Amino acid sequence: MLQLTDIQLTGFKNYGSGRFHFTSPVIGICGLNGRGKTNLLDAIYFCCLTRSYFTASDASCTRFGEPGFRLEAMFELNRDPMKLVLVYRGQQRKEISMNDVPYEKFSAHVGRLPMVMIAPDDIELVNGAAELRRRFLDTVLCQLDPSYLQYLIQYNKVLQQRNSLLKSDHLPSHDIHQLLDAYDQQLAEPGAKIYTSRKAFCTSLIPFVQEHYTGIAGTSEQVTVTYISQLHEKPLSDWLPQTRQKDLAIQRTSTGIHRDELQFNLNGQPFRGIASQGQRKSLLFALKLAEYDLLKQQKGFAPILLLDDVFEKLDASRMHNLLGRVCRTGGGQVFITDTHEDRLRHTFADLQLDAQIIQL
Numbered sequence: 001m002l003q004l005t006d007i008q009l010t011g012f013k014n015y016g017s018g019r020f021h022f023t024s025p026v027i028g029i030c031g032l033n034g035r036g037k038t039n040l041l042d043a044i045y046f047c048c049l050t051r052s053y054f055t056a057s058d059a060s061c062t063r064f065g066e067p068g069f070r071l072e073a074m075f076e077l078n079r080d081p082m083k084l085v086l087v088y089r090g091q092q093r094k095e096i097s098m099n100d101v102p103y104e105k106f107s108a109h110v111g112r113l114p115m116v117m118i119a120p121d122d123i124e125l126v127n128g129a130a131e132l133r134r135r136f137l138d139t140v141l142c143q144l145d146p147s148y149l150q151y152l153i154q155y156n157k158v159l160q161q162r163n164s165l166l167k168s169d170h171l172p173s174h175d176i177h178q179l180l181d182a183y184d185q186q187l188a189e190p191g192a193k194i195y196t197s198r199k200a201f202c203t204s205l206i207p208f209v210q211e212h213y214t215g216i217a218g219t220s221e222q223v224t225v226t227y228i229s230q231l232h233e234k235p236l237s238d239w240l241p242q243t244r245q246k247d248l249a250i251q252r253t254s255t256g257i258h259r260d261e262l263q264f265n266l267n268g269q270p271f272r273g274i275a276s277q278g279q280r281k282s283l284l285f286a287l288k289l290a291e292y293d294l295l296k297q298q299k300g301f302a303p304i305l306l307l308d309d310v311f312e313k314l315d316a317s318r319m320h321n322l323l324g325r326v327c328r329t330g331g332g333q334v335f336i337t338d339t340h341e342d343r344l345r346h347t348f349a350d351l352q353l354d355a356q357i358i359q360l
């Protein structure tokens with residue numbers, strides 16, 4: 001079992017310095033709005049995934065007026081202690097060490113301490129742009145396979161270069177085509193790897209999503225999840241030369257895994273068009289719990305689950321189902337924030353969970 005026992009935050013968001021000791025597999029964190037509940041969860045997330053859940057900017061996680069921040073966390077994996085120290089020194093300089101050994105590549109750390117977060121704005125995963133659903137896939141896949149992150153970085157870098165080239169108007173056409181030949185070649189391999197990983201992952205994810213949806217919503221509605229990719233039809237190495245003229249005209253790359261989509265249907269209709277608020281929330285939780293199950297299955301132990309203000313998002317019976325699932329049958333550590341201490345205590349008592357409550 002993976003468990004976080006201690007965390008120390010220095011200069012992280014609203015924490016000048018903060019220290020927490022966790023003694024239980026289920027931890028409730030309560031306090032009024034603005035006290036730092038979400039920030040504490042984000043610090044935990046940061047230690048595991050080497051970045052904030054909420055922002056791509058490390059600088060914005062630094063407490064106002066400070067040059068950087070430091071996070072130190074003690075984990076136990078099957079009783080083996082793991083000390084994680086993450087220091088952000090400002091100006092994009094970040095260092096991470098495990099048991100006092102610095103990582104050369106952060107991708108080697110991502111996935112060692114698997115983690116799933118569910119936060120209020122995540123409902124955009126169901127309602128919002130396709131990019132968010134691709135990011136959802138990427139976040140899980142990076143935790144499952146360190147090479148995935150490498151391929152993704154490589155792909156995005158070349159894609160950016162290719163798009164800049166498509167926009168440039170001062171190069172002779174011959175040079176442009178020669179450069180495009182090179183970029184097309186460099187995109188094909190990481191593109192193919194990412195496609196293969198996403199496809200395999202979606203195949204295993206889909207049954208879990210359907211099962212959780214039924215369990216949480218308590219209905220027999222049929223949700224289906226479909227992975228859509230241009231690469232189903234032919235490989236990227238075939239697509240790119242064929243769409244080159246079009247790409248030059250629209251000045252961006254029109255084919256590739258950056259156009260992938262995860263499509264949701266409810267009883268055969270597009271989910272976004274017809275689903276109620278409750279159904280959307282159920283789908284969000286089903287997706288996240290499916291992510292949790294798959295990580296657990298492939299790692300051999302449960303990820304840490306961070307639930308930020310989920311009580312606000314679910315009615316009592318759905319909440320009961322959800323917590324029962326993850327706390328009793330999941331077997332992993334769970335952190336739950338709430339503004340209402342009473343509500344947390346009652347829920348834990350109802351489910352007969354041995355929980356620790358931390359008041360901020």
Ligand SMILES: Nc1ncnc2c1ncn2[C@@H]1O[C@H](COP(=O)(O)OP(=O)(O)O)[C@@H](O)[C@H]1O
Pocket residue numbers: 012013014015031032033034035036037038039040060061062063064
């Ligand atoms: N970089 C930062 N430096 C200092 N304070 C910050 C920073 N980022 C966020 N905060 C503060 O953190 C507080 C919000 O904390 P948050 O964890 O969202 O609270 P809660 O979840 O308990 O409602 C706000 O008061 C906000 O101003």
Ligand SMILES: [Mg+2]
Pocket residue numbers: 037038039308309
């Ligand atoms: Mg919050």
